[in-house]
Amino acid sequence: MRAGIERQLALLDFTVASLARRKARNLGLLAVFALLVFLLASVTLFTRALRQEAAAVLAGTPEVILQRMVAGRHELVPPGYRERLGRIRGVQKVEGRLWGYYFDPVIRANYTFMVTDPAPRDGTIAIGPALARLRGLAEGGTLAFRSYAGELRAFRVAAVLPQPTELASADLVLVSEKDFRAFFAYPEGCFTDLAFSVANPQEARTVAAKLVRDLPDARAILREDSLRAYASLFDWREGLVLAMLAGALLAFGILAWDKASGLSAEERREIGILKAIGWETGDILRMKAWEGVLLCLTAFLLGYVAAYAHVFHGGAGLLEPVLKGWAVLYPRFALTPVLDGLDLLTLLLLTCVPYTAAVLVPTWRAATTDPDSVMRS
Amino acid sequence: MILQPAVLTLLLISALGVAVLLAAAPFALQVIRRWDLASGSELQLRLERRTYLFSTLVAFVMALQLAGILLFVLNADRMAVQFPGAMCAVGTLNAGRFGFGALLGQVALFFLAGMWLTLNHADSLGRDYPLVRIKYALMVGLLLPAAAAVLALQWTYFSGLRAQTLTSCCGSLFAEGAGGLPGDLAALPPGPVRAAFFGCLALAVAAAWFLRRRGGYLTGLASAAAFAATLAGITSFLSLYVYEHPHHHCPFCMLKAEFHHVGYALYVPLFLATAAGLGTAALQPFRRVPTLSAFVPALSVRLSRVAAAGFLLVLLVALGILWRSHLILS
Amino acid sequence: MIALSGLRKAFNPGRPNEFWALDGIDLVIEAGKITAFRGPSGSGKTTLLTLVGCLARPTAGRVTFKGEVVSSLPERFLTDLRRRSFGFVFQQFHLVRGLSALQNVMLPAAPTGRPRREVRDRAVGLLEQLRMGARREERVEFLSAGEQQRVAIARALVNDPEVLIADEPTANLDSVLSRQFVGLLEELNAGGRTVIFSSHDPLVVESGAVHRVVGLRDGRLEP
Numbered sequence: 001m002r003a004g005i006e007r008q009l010a011l012l013d014f015t016v017a018s019l020a021r022r023k024a025r026n027l028g029l030l031a032v033f034a035l036l037v038f039l040l041a042s043v044t045l046f047t048r049a050l051r052q053e054a055a056a057v058l059a060g061t062p063e064v065i066l067q068r069m070v071a072g073r074h075e076l077v078p079p080g081y082r083e084r085l086g087r088i089r090g091v092q093k094v095e096g097r098l099w100g101y102y103f104d105p106v107i108r109a110n111y112t113f114m115v116t117d118p119a120p121r122d123g124t125i126a127i128g129p130a131l132a133r134l135r136g137l138a139e140g141g142t143l144a145f146r147s148y149a150g151e152l153r154a155f156r157v158a159a160v161l162p163q164p165t166e167l168a169s170a171d172l173v174l175v176s177e178k179d180f181r182a183f184f185a186y187p188e189g190c191f192t193d194l195a196f197s198v199a200n201p202q203e204a205r206t207v208a209a210k211l212v213r214d215l216p217d218a219r220a221i222l223r224e225d226s227l228r229a230y231a232s233l234f235d236w237r238e239g240l241v242l243a244m245l246a247g248a249l250l251a252f253g254i255l256a257w258d259k260a261s262g263l264s265a266e267e268r269r270e271i272g273i274l275k276a277i278g279w280e281t282g283d284i285l286r287m288k289a290w291e292g293v294l295l296c297l298t299a300f301l302l303g304y305v306a307a308y309a310h311v312f313h314g315g316a317g318l319l320e321p322v323l324k325g326w327a328v329l330y331p332r333f334a335l336t337p338v339l340d341g342l343d344l345l346t347l348l349l350l351t352c353v354p355y356t357a358a359v360l361v362p363t364w365r366a367a368t369t370d371p372d373s374v375m376r377s
Numbered sequence: 378m379i380l381q382p383a384v385l386t387l388l389l390i391s392a393l394g395v396a397v398l399l400a401a402a403p404f405a406l407q408v409i410r411r412w413d414l415a416s417g418s419e420l421q422l423r424l425e426r427r428t429y430l431f432s433t434l435v436a437f438v439m440a441l442q443l444a445g446i447l448l449f450v451l452n453a454d455r456m457a458v459q460f461p462g463a464m465c466a467v468g469t470l471n472a473g474r475f476g477f478g479a480l481l482g483q484v485a486l487f488f489l490a491g492m493w494l495t496l497n498h499a500d501s502l503g504r505d506y507p508l509v510r511i512k513y514a515l516m517v518g519l520l521l522p523a524a525a526a527v528l529a530l531q532w533t534y535f536s537g538l539r540a541q542t543l544t545s546c547c548g549s550l551f552a553e554g555a556g557g558l559p560g561d562l563a564a565l566p567p568g569p570v571r572a573a574f575f576g577c578l579a580l581a582v583a584a585a586w587f588l589r590r591r592g593g594y595l596t597g598l599a600s601a602a603a604f605a606a607t608l609a610g611i612t613s614f615l616s617l618y619v620y621e622h623p624h625h626h627c628p629f630c631m632l633k634a635e636f637h638h639v640g641y642a643l644y645v646p647l648f649l650a651t652a653a654g655l656g657t658a659a660l661q662p663f664r665r666v667p668t669l670s671a672f673v674p675a676l677s678v679r680l681s682r683v684a685a686a687g688f689l690l691v692l693l694v695a696l697g698i699l700w701r702s703h704l705i706l707s
Numbered sequence: 708m709i710a711l712s713g714l715r716k717a718f719n720p721g722r723p724n725e726f727w728a729l730d731g732i733d734l735v736i737e738a739g740k741i742t743a744f745r746g747p748s749g750s751g752k753t754t755l756l757t758l759v760g761c762l763a764r765p766t767a768g769r770v771t772f773k774g775e776v777v778s779s780l781p782e783r784f785l786t787d788l789r790r791r792s793f794g795f796v797f798q799q800f801h802l803v804r805g806l807s808a809l810q811n812v813m814l815p816a817a818p819t820g821r822p823r824r825e826v827r828d829r830a831v832g833l834l835e836q837l838r839m840g841a842r843r844e845e846r847v848e849f850l851s852a853g854e855q856q857r858v859a860i861a862r863a864l865v866n867d868p869e870v871l872i873a874d875e876p877t878a879n880l881d882s883v884l885s886r887q888f889v890g891l892l893e894e895l896n897a898g899g900r901t902v903i904f905s906s907h908d909p910l911v912v913e914s915g916a917v918h919r920v921v922g923l924r925d926g927r928l929e930p
Binding site: 228242243246285341342354361364367 | 381382383384385386389390393397426429430433434437441444447448451452455458459
């Protein structure tokens with residue numbers, strides 16, 4: 001046991017010395033390896049953070065949302081609906097929600113108008129951070145919209161919404177109920193949809209099913225379903241990007257194979273010497289294994305740290321368009337850093353396994369150099 | 378098919394394992410046919426060099442399997458959010474036809490590779506490499522098909538997965554009266570299962586410790602029994618104490634942070650101990666091979682110690698869980 | 708100590724460039740003596756040394772070392788035997804460039820699992836004994852030929868082998884250094900080591916230190 005450890009340490013000593021001696025050669029491979037880890041890690045870190053963000057946003061949304069449908073399209077909820085809903089067992093805290101979209105021709109973007117509780121005072125609005133950025137507005141500024149009746153209405157900006165949930169709030173405009181109804185000429189007593197919670201969250205699906213039976217013209221949307229939809233959306237995008245990066249992975253494998261099989265004459269000679277003076281094929285393989293471990297860990301650490309900085313401090317500039325963007329109003333993220341065990345393990349395997357597989361055979365070939373080769377040269 | 382990094386990685390590593398063994402197969406067959414240690418011919422020297430490659434390859438495959446099992450379970454847990462009704466790994470595994478099959482296949486392959494490596498190590502101690510033919514016959518005849526089967530199971534499982542599939546999770550799957558193996562496990566009467574759990578573990582510790590010099594078969598048998606009994610015990614009653622909930626029979630949830638990852642403290646020693654116990658059994662048929670007779674006992678003793686220590690640790694962790702738990706079952 | 712019987716070694720057997728480097732050697736090498744293989748280049752001296760030193764396996768014939776047949780041992784055991792029992796000094800010295808003299812001397816001990824501190828002490832002791840103590844941290848490519856050879860000798864001795872094998876040890880040395888080398892061999896031999904070397908340098912082969920000279924020509928022993 002003791003001897004085994006001593007042997008490994010001695011081999012490790014030699015490995016470190018050898019790596020240091022061939023800096024230039026190893027640095028090239030290390031750089032490519034680290035770059036690959038960087039790309040893959042950026043993708044996974046970014047999607048993991050987005051997912052977290054979406055979950056955080058959804059955590060604040062109501063458990064079930066009820067929409068009324070007319071001919072398959074989302075319609076206003078008429079007065080009286082809310083009371084019928086309240087009578088169903090298990091339904092709690094029914095709330096009528098008011099929201100809608102507004103197209104701003106100035107910056108060609110859609111805003112989401114919404115009435116919240118508590119709402120800004122009449123005549124004032126609170127706006128999302130992205131909108132504030134694009135229109136150059138701060139607290140106290142004035143913003144005018146052309147209402148659905150055709151006249152121009154000016155609102156004073158009472159607040160700019162805080163950053164943390166920017167994914168959801170980027171394009172928000174919060175207004176009071178009175179302003180909302182007046183601006184959109186929204187019929188009194190009607191709501192955009194109804195939100196409610198369920199006494200026992202496990203029963204949400206059952207209650208929703210019952211509700212749709214009682215109110216055949218309604219559609220219920222569960223928070224759980226949205227969560228799932230988001231998750232699969234992100235998973236799918238992440239998978240797509242990674243599939244594209246599979247080409248890079250393959251190229252890296254080929255590079256590693258090439259590097260390992262194209263050992264320099266110097267290195268071959270060295271292995272020959274080691275074998276002649278009493279190293280065994282197994283010892284060379286162990287030494288090479290240490291070399292691989294050191295290389296993999298260094299590259300992984302470098303790549304991962306760089307990716308972490310890129311995603312959480314650099315705003316993931318390289319990936320944003322692929323993984324996030326769909327609107328003019330880009331949420332500018334300060335993503336909450338997330339480290340995830342599964343992602344780490346996946347990434348470690350995804351990069352180190354192909355490397356190992358690629359160098360196995362060439363390494364073995366080099367390790368089985370005949371011990372008497374140095375005497376014959 | 379759900380395209381996801383962890384799934385892609387799992388398929389990649391399984392495929393690599395199969396590819397590696399498949400590529401080695403023709404050479405292994407050549408070793409079986411042409412091995413002649415007395416000869417100094419080029420061919421023999423070439424074959425000897427190859428043996429190093431094969432040992433490395435199988436060790437690689439085994440390491441991959443170990444990482445694969447962990448990844449498989451962690452990933453299943455994570456994917457649960459995509460299947461209505463799934464709350465943890467069980468739901469995900471249950472969402473496709475071969476979820477549990479793939480997991481069991483991976484576990485089996487891990488143990489097979491472990492036994493092979495034990496034989497391989499013993500063989501490398503004998504000056505005439507006495508097990509070389511058997512070893513490679515096992516590699517081509519057993520490890521390769523097993524690895525291929527695992528890949529096929531994984532592929533069928535993952536390609537059959539559809540998001541939104543309604544599934545049932547640990548709550549219903551491991552519920553008493555749910556039927557099927559998991560349901561039966563949960564429905565087992567806690568008294569006898571508890572007795573079997575502690576009995577088998579104690580027996581395995583005892584067998585591994587007291588029979589360490591000559592009882593390889595018994596140790597192996599006791600290890601396999603202890604492995605099965607531990608899994609049954611975890612599902613049937615230990616889980617209840619971990620979750621402090623009278624109906625939560627899940628063997629996977631305890632790997633999560635909410636339960637302080639206590640599952641690892643059970644599963645890691647369990648897997649190691651079982652692999653070591655099975656390893657001693659694998660050595661037994663060859664203890665009388667002349668060039669090995671000097672080494673097999675020492676190797677057996679070492680493996681038995683690992684097995685005894687591992688099972689003892691499982692036992693202690695289980696007792697610790699029972700002791701610390703606030704659950705009181707009448 | 709080492710007995711060779713019916714030893715043959717072929718390179719590229721069965722191919723058009725097949726070449727028998729050794730063709731039937733029967734020889735017994737005694738323990739505690741200095742034995743020299745003499746012959747023109749291409750006569751098979753080096754190949755014979757590789758077989759005697761367990762660096763390679765013969766194509767046919769038997770090698771026994773202290774009564775045990777070693778010619779059919781697999782590499783793993785042959786290497787184990789070699790690193791315990793044989794030390795090698797090569798014609799080109801074959802030191803590992805980029806490492807210090809001390810690191811080079813410690814290399815053969817790495818796979819043995821001996822504690823590194825102990826190995827280091829032994830290596831330092833050997834270098835001092837060979838008057839290389841002051842230069843032990845120097846990288847080997849900056850050493851002179853004579854110094855390199857002394858490092859190579861220290862490296863050969865670090866595992867305390869019974870047999871020292873040297874291939875054309877004086878081919879890269881001038882006559883002064885060659886004479887010094889012979890003196891060194893005598894010292895080592897006086898300490899009880901068996902020394903086997905190949906050379907075609909009359910200065911060394913015909914010096915009084917050598918106990919037995921074995922002549923080789925075209926892969927056979929000279930009568």
